[in-house]
Every structure is written in structure tokens, then in C-alpha cells.
Amino acid sequence: MNASRILVVDDESLLEYLILQKFRRQIRNNRYQFVFASNGVNALEKIQQEDTFDMILTDLRMPEMDGLTLLEKLRKIDKNIKTVVVSAYGDMQNLRAAMNRGAFDFLVKPVDLQDLEKTIKKTLEHINTNKLQQAQLQKAQEKVQYLAFNDALTDLVNRNFFMQTLKKTIATNSTKTDRLYAVLFLDLDRFKIVNDSLGHTIGDRLLQNVANKLKECSHSNNIVARFGGDEFAILLDNIQDSSEATHLAQRIQTALEQPVQIENYKIYITASIGISLSSIRYEKVEDVIRDADVAMYRAKDQEKSRYAIFDPSMQAMVAERLQLEGDLRKALDNQEFYDRNRPQEFYNHYQPIVSLKTGKIVGFEVLVRWNHPQQGTISPLKFIPIAEETQLIDRLGWWIFQEGCAQLKRWKEEFPHLFFCLNINVSAIQLKQVDFSQKCQEILQSFSLEGSRLxxxxxxxxxxxxxxxxxxxxxxxxxxxxxxxxxxxxxxxSSLSRLHEFPIDTLKIDRSFIHRMTSSTGHYATVEMIVALAHTLNLNVVAEGIETGEELESLIKLGCEFGQGYLFSRPLDSQAATEFLRKNLNPKT
Incomplete structure (x- = not known):
């Protein structure tokens, strides 16, 4: 164990003699190491010349540079350094002046050596506790920072990293007409069947196997990413022509032809690959991915090659998307300007959020649904991205907000003694509005709701x-x-180093981590890190997608306060959610 290094700044030799006598055993046992300076100037020289000191003891009145000036300079050098003032001038004015300049404690001369010993011990304990907390926070930040750019399951880079890299590639190629790049977008065929029939553990191992094959097929300078689920993307930069992309697609298809042996199962998997080429002269990242995605769906219709290069003739699927966008606009018009002759197409579902320890409801998350008049129920995964791309998310978001508040008011009237929050998702587009908070307040006031309920x-x-x-x-x-x-x-x-600057109350752990935490020590450690990070920042934690009792027990053990998922309830319509509330209040009924 290294000795704690203490810098003593005092122009009186008596204090040096008393300290060396009082702490001679600790010095001999290498617990404390004292370094002495006669004034502030001398102290700063020693700080610059020697290793970092754990704490500083300083007098106030000294020649050349007094203690108050030293405190000011120390604060600029290191805000975390802990300084204890030892001075004969212990009046309130000097005490306040020292504390205002960052002094940790104040002792009055003639110093009581036992009191000095207790103060040094207390200060060092505080410093060591802070160092431990900072180390734990740094470890958690590094882990979550890694997850921000990497996929924890496959160890590939994730969608965010891929999109940022592609954005830079587009910018570079915009000024170099002789430089080409390509994006391969890959989707595993029938993966859902494997996942549903053999379970998530087998499905995860299959994804890992596919990821390894993609890396083996690709050159080292290619960017291979997992986009999420069973979707992958590969960026080929600085290629000669389209044949490099098609040859890679062929190598991938050949590699995937070999069955995968996982436990007692021999699994055959195929993939559909869409290719977009920079010869189209893209300007936006989203357009490159969109066209590769369109080509990928075309590849699914081809029995042999299973890959396709995007060309402008593939507009049928785009036309379908545009039709859906038009239907979305009409549905919103109908929703906002109610017509009895036409049923409203959007409605909210509510998924309970519960205390993991008590099982009591603490809130509901609002989840929008769309009942299309011809197509029936359309997944939010399909229409929410369209709403965001077309800016319709603003209109849809405010309708969800108002409808949710209307329901909350009905619950407030029916259950006046029950307090819970309504969680409403807000898009980045809504949040950018300068009058966003004012509009929130106006809607809350129109329904006589307190802001604390939202x-x-x-x-x-x-x-x-x-x-x-x-x-x-x-x-x-x-x-x-x-x-x-x-x-x-x-x-x-997320900018983790600045996360504490945002006035956040809660972190929600994504369901992808929860589903695998009981079968993977890595995912368990990740959840543990996120919970620790949240608690270090005084935030509470909600775990999404809880489906098993084993997951629940693990989360309780880690100190996660709240959760939601099918273990408690699926998303419910307003009537079923109301009934769920009644049962939660009166479990015997």
C-alpha cells in the first residue's frame, strides 16, 4: 500500500517538528509521507516538481504568498484537491474566506495533535471514497461508451457507428468523382422462425456465427455492422467498380450455405442482400440505407442469387411507402378533425410500469397503435419511422400527448387516492420546438393535471x-x-462524460439487455454497470421487456427499482388498463 502524501505549508518549524514526532509510527510504517514547504510559492514549486499530493495542510499568514492566495491557485490547478487550513487566525471572517476558496476543513492553532490526527484520517477517507467512486463511474462510462458504438452480442460495430462512418464517406466521395463506395444491407431469411422455435439463446448464437462469417468474408478495411435484430450492413469504401460488392455478396452467400451446428441443432440459414452504389451520387446517409433496403427486399424475391443492386426501377416498393405516408396524413387529419362517419384510426395502448419490490403500479407507458381501414393493424415499427422522416411525428406526437392526458384525467377522477405517472415518448423533432415546454404546460392545465404526473x-x-x-x-x-x-x-x-449535466430523472434499460442477462454473464455485467451508473448519478432505473421470474429476481438483486414487460402485462387498451388498475388496487377481486 502506497503512503498517503501530505504537503504541509507553514513558515513555523515547530509545526514540522510536532508532526514528525506525532506521526513517526505512521511514517515508519509507510502510511503517511509528509513534505514541508515554508510558503505558498514554495508549495506550488513542490506540487509542480513532485508527484500528486493526497492532501494539503496550510497556514494562512505566510511570507511571499499567504494561504488564501494558495487556496485560489490550488483550485485552478485541481478542483478535487482537499486542503485543511491550520491557522491561529480562526475568526469567522478568516474561516469563511478559507471555505469560500475551497478549504475542506479548518483547525485553530495551537493545534491539538489528536484533533489533527482525526482530521487527517477523516480527510484521507473522504479522498479515498471519492477516488473509488470516480473509478467505478469511469469503468461504467467506459462500458457504456463501448456499447454506444459496438454491438455487445456480436462484437461488431453498431448502427450508430456505421451511420457516422458512412456520413464521412459520403462527404469524402462528394469531391472525388473517381472514388466509389458501396453498402451491402443484409437480412437473415426466416430468422424469426429459428428464434421462436429454438429460443433466444440459440438465436443469439446463430447471430454470432453469422457475424463471424461476415468478418471472415470481408476485407479488413470494410466496416461490418449489426444494425439490430437479424440485420447487418457492410461498407466498402474506395472500390474500383460494382464487382467488388457483388463478389463480396457471393462470398457471403457461399459461406452461409454451410449449416451451423449449435448444441443438438443443425441450422440452415440464408440471407437476402441489397446493394446500393455511390454512382447514384448520394447526399444523405438515410438515402443510401433506404435504397440498399429496397434492393434487399427485391433480393428476397429472387430464388438464385439472393442479392440485388438498387436501380431506379425498383420504385414499386417506394410507391407503396408513399401510399402509406399519404394514408398516415389522412388518418391524422381524421384524428384531429373528428368525423362521426369515419372511425378514428389511431388509439393509445398503455403498458404498466411497476415497482419491482412491491408489484404496485407506478405508471403507464403510452404506446400508439394504428388500425388502417384496409390493411388492419400496422406495427409502429413500420409507421413511426415514416412519421419521423416526414415530420408527421409532430402532429402524431401531440395527439398521443393530449389523448394520454385525457385518459390520465379519467383515471385521476376514478382513482383519486392513487398517484402514478404517465410516460409519453417524445421525438427529437418535438423537443426542438421553442415553445415545447409551454405547450406541455397548456395541455396539462387544460386537463387539470399536475406536471409531476407526467x-x-x-x-x-x-x-x-x-x-x-x-x-x-x-x-x-x-x-x-x-x-x-x-x-x-x-x-x-450519448455524451456520457456530460450525462450529469442533463436534468434526467430516470434511465430505461433496453429490453435487448434484459432478455439475455440471465443467460449471458456479459449482458448481466452490462445491466449491472448501467444500474451502477444511474445510481451514481442519483437516477432511478426502469428495466424494459421483463418476461421471466428469473429476470425479475436478477434485477431486484441489482437494485433496479422499476420494470415493465409481459411478466406483468402486455400493452392494454384504455378499458383493459383501467381494469388492471382496479385489480392492482384490489388484488382479491
């Missing part, structure tokens, strides 16, 4: 652009007592 769920990407402006915007929301939650934490990029 929690807004934001994705990590909402916090990326214009950091000072975002902090100010979130602070305005907090000013009306509305709580804030980061949704799907760990799956996107």
Missing part, C-alpha cells in the same frame, strides 16, 4: 445536437415539474 421519454439521440440549447430546453420542462427519462439506454450514443 414523465417524458427521450432517446439518447435527442441529446446530441446543440448541447447548451438542449440543457436549457430540458430545464424549462423540469421547471413545470415534468420528469424526464432516457429511453432504450445503452443502444444509442
Amino acid at each position: 414523465k417524458l421519454e427521450l432517446t439518447e439521440s435527442c441529446l446530441l445536437e446543440d448541447l447548451p440549447k438542449q440543457i436549457a430546453q430540458l430545464s424549462e420542462i423540469k421547471a413545470i415539474q415534468v420528469q424526464l427519462c432516457i429511453d432504450d439506454f445503452g443502444t444509442g450514443y
